[in-house]
Amino acid sequence: MSSSILFANQFGQVDKTTFGEAIRGLLIKHQFCHARVSLYGGQVLTWQPEGHEAVLWLSDDSGFAPGKAIRGGIPLCWPWFGGYKDGGNHGFVRQQIWQLDSIDVDKEAVTVVLSWHGEDIHPLWPSACELRQELVFGKEFRQTLYMKNATDSELEYSGALHSYFAVSAPEHVDIRALNQVSFDDKLTGEKGQKETLAHCRGPLDRIYHYDKAVKLVDRQWQRIIEVVPDNTRQWVVWNPGTATAEKMPDIHRGGEHEFVCLEAVNSQWQKLPPGCWVTMGQTIRVSAL
Numbered sequence: 001m002s003s004s005i006l007f008a009n010q011f012g013q014v015d016k017t018t019f020g021e022a023i024r025g026l027l028i029k030h031q032f033c034h035a036r037v038s039l040y041g042g043q044v045l046t047w048q049p050e051g052h053e054a055v056l057w058l059s060d061d062s063g064f065a066p067g068k069a070i071r072g073g074i075p076l077c078w079p080w081f082g083g084y085k086d087g088g089n090h091g092f093v094r095q096q097i098w099q100l101d102s103i104d105v106d107k108e109a110v111t112v113v114l115s116w117h118g119e120d121i122h123p124l125w126p127s128a129c130e131l132r133q134e135l136v137f138g139k140e141f142r143q144t145l146y147m148k149n150a151t152d153s154e155l156e157y158s159g160a161l162h163s164y165f166a167v168s169a170p171e172h173v174d175i176r177a178l179n180q181v182s183f184d185d186k187l188t189g190e191k192g193q194k195e196t197l198a199h200c201r202g203p204l205d206r207i208y209h210y211d212k213a214v215k216l217v218d219r220q221w222q223r224i225i226e227v228v229p230d231n232t233r234q235w236v237v238w239n240p241g242t243a244t245a246e247k248m249p250d251i252h253r254g255g256e257h258e259f260v261c262l263e264a265v266n267s268q269w270q271k272l273p274p275g276c277w278v279t280m281g282q283t284i285r286v287s288a289l
């Protein structure tokens with residue numbers, strides 16, 4: 001992995017680099033954190049605030065190759081979440097090449113702005129659209145996805161900020177705020193379920209109807225990851241469990257014991273009025289238990 005400096009000052013530095021054979025990306029070093037971003041998918045791969053273990057999980061077997069989504073970090077699922085007709089899972093934007101628009105480094109954080117625009121990318125969603133992503137890496141991490149309908153008629157999208165959080169083991173993790181919330185179980189197809197989530201060991205694939213902040217509590221690592229959503233209506237909690245993970249070639253052996261996906265999601269179609277910008281986002285904070 002060769003790299004060269006794109007931006008540097010007394011507070012931090014951003015290098016351009018290559019992941020795998022040909023995926024261009026950024027290495028971010030700041031007094032408060034380290035991070036990596038892939039321009040393929042516009043995908044945050046890692047974020048590690050000073051004094052903490054890595055917050056995001058990234059598979060060792062993620063093929064950094066065009067045509068396949070990167071497994072780990074925060075894939076952007078857009079313009080649809082989950083399966084849609086015969087279009088496969090999670091839309092096409094996580095397999096598009098984003099452009100780097102700007103870098104700003106100050107005392108508090110490194111701010112990176114990425115953008116992507118497209119038309120006729122996929123027959124199921126051929127409309128013209130523009131996306132912009134503002135990523136602020138500091139003691140906390142803030143991500144805002146701006147979406148613009150670049151046509152003159154109304155469009156709809158669904159989507160997710162599909163965060164893979166690194167954990168000691170899913171069985172040592174709980175997300176208490178979700179215990180009182182009804183969920184749709186994607187594994188059984190049952191809707192409106194309620195159950196205390198005593199741990200996050202897979203197989204688990206649930207859509208929780210809740211739009212407030214949640215805390216992922218890791219009892220073994222004694223840390224809390226708080227995620228505050230912005231304009232998302234659901235949380236998805238996903239871990240494939242061993243039987244499914246073993247069939248997924250881009251999850252390294254035993255990798256399913258190292259992460260829990262807690263995804264800020266709009267799982268149902270949302271309106272994108274013509275010519276307007278709409279956002280969805282999240283802020284992630286880490287603290288000791």
Ligand SMILES: O=P(O)(O)OC[C@H]1O[C@@H](O)[C@H](O)[C@@H](O)[C@@H]1O
Nearest residue numbers: 069089090162186205236238263
């Ligand atoms: O393998 P993919 O397409 O990245 O999806 C991973 C998982 O993503 C989750 O968001 C979905 O709820 C799961 O059903 C899905 O299996």
